[in-house]
Amino acid sequence: MACTDSDYAYLRELVLEQSANLIDPSRNALFDMRLTPIARSAGASNLGDFVNILKADRPAHLHRAVAEAMTINETSFFRDLTPFEMLRQTILPRLIEQRAESRRLRLWSAASSTGQEAYSLAMLIAEHFPLISGWDVKIFGTDISRQVIDYARRGRYRRLEVNRGLPARMLLKYMERDGEEWEVCSRIRSMCEFEYANLCSPLPKLPAFDLVMLRNVLLYFPQRDRRRLFRQVHRQMEPDGCLVLGNAEQAEDSTKLFEVEFASNSYFYRPIFSGL
Numbered sequence: 001m002a003c004t005d006s007d008y009a010y011l012r013e014l015v016l017e018q019s020a021n022l023i024d025p026s027r028n029a030l031f032d033m034r035l036t037p038i039a040r041s042a043g044a045s046n047l048g049d050f051v052n053i054l055k056a057d058r059p060a061h062l063h064r065a066v067a068e069a070m071t072i073n074e075t076s077f078f079r080d081l082t083p084f085e086m087l088r089q090t091i092l093p094r095l096i097e098q099r100a101e102s103r104r105l106r107l108w109s110a111a112s113s114t115g116q117e118a119y120s121l122a123m124l125i126a127e128h129f130p131l132i133s134g135w136d137v138k139i140f141g142t143d144i145s146r147q148v149i150d151y152a153r154r155g156r157y158r159r160l161e162v163n164r165g166l167p168a169r170m171l172l173k174y175m176e177r178d179g180e181e182w183e184v185c186s187r188i189r190s191m192c193e194f195e196y197a198n199l200c201s202p203l204p205k206l207p208a209f210d211l212v213m214l215r216n217v218l219l220y221f222p223q224r225d226r227r228r229l230f231r232q233v234h235r236q237m238e239p240d241g242c243l244v245l246g247n248a249e250q251a252e253d254s255t256k257l258f259e260v261e262f263a264s265n266s267y268f269y270r271p272i273f274s275g276l
């Protein structure tokens with residue numbers, strides 16, 4: 001039985017409930033493409049039958065698998081460049097000064113996809129802040145898709161992936177070639193950890209963060225879930241920490257939680273704690 005309009009509507013609602021990702025009805029073909037392999041492995045002969053399985057037993061693992069399969073994982077090393085310049089010129093020097101006593105930094109790539117953002121942060125620190133090489137610096141990458149988390153943990157990238165955004169000098173300095181792939185060197189890997197986290201559900205145990213990169217994920221969320229997400233992120237930050245959003249994203253409707261600061265041709269957010 002082929003997928004009907006109401007089956008697609010059910011799938012859209014399921015994804016929204018599981019991951020807060022909004023999928024436009026014009027993208028129904030994406031369900032066919034991404035879910036057919038899962039449907040087959042669940043014993044369904046087509047997507048319509050799979051929807052019946054999802055509805056009948058409400059199997060939690062399959063509901064999660066549907067949401068994970070529908071995520072958009074587009075990313076690259078040093079994506080958009082400007083935020084990384086702002087980190088190099090303004091945010092990191094300031095944080096380093098603030099943490100001179102504890103000599104400890106905790107960074108979060110929330111919605112890290114396949115890990116390029118977290119590894120870019122580690123490379124940026126190694127390259128431009130050698131004076132903190134003896135500090136306790138950890139970058140946490142989290143994502144709702146277990147598949148991309150496994151990929152990030154492997155720390156191995158294809159030529160096409162390293163060619164997107166990673167300057168040749170940094171590639172040679174921080175990655176080692178192994179056949180057709182490039183592997184992140186042990187020094188950079190040891191700074192990064194990856195784990196599963198759904199930003200719209202209670203988070204796993206994570207430290208309080210000095211810096212949060214929340215980029216290119218808000219755009220998939222409806223307004224009400226964005227507000228929920230900002231509250232979660234706010235709770236997870238050090239009072240003097242910084243939040244960086246994607247180029248086209250804003251902390252709109254969260255003005256009581258964050259104030260904006262302009263720096264290095266870009267902007268970032270600081271959490272507000274007073275009056276809460």
Ligand SMILES: C[S@@+](CC[C@H](N)C(=O)[O-])C[C@H]1O[C@@H](n2cnc3c(N)ncnc32)[C@H](O)[C@@H]1O
Pocket residue numbers: 018019020021071072073074075076079110111112113114117142143144145148197198199200214215216217220246
């Ligand atoms: C387009 S990628 C952005 C990756 C990276 N932040 C960047 O800017 O290059 C969006 C990521 O958000 C993840 N994602 C979507 N909804 C999520 C949720 N509810 N919780 C955690 N991660 C989510 C997706 O799995 C995907 O890997």
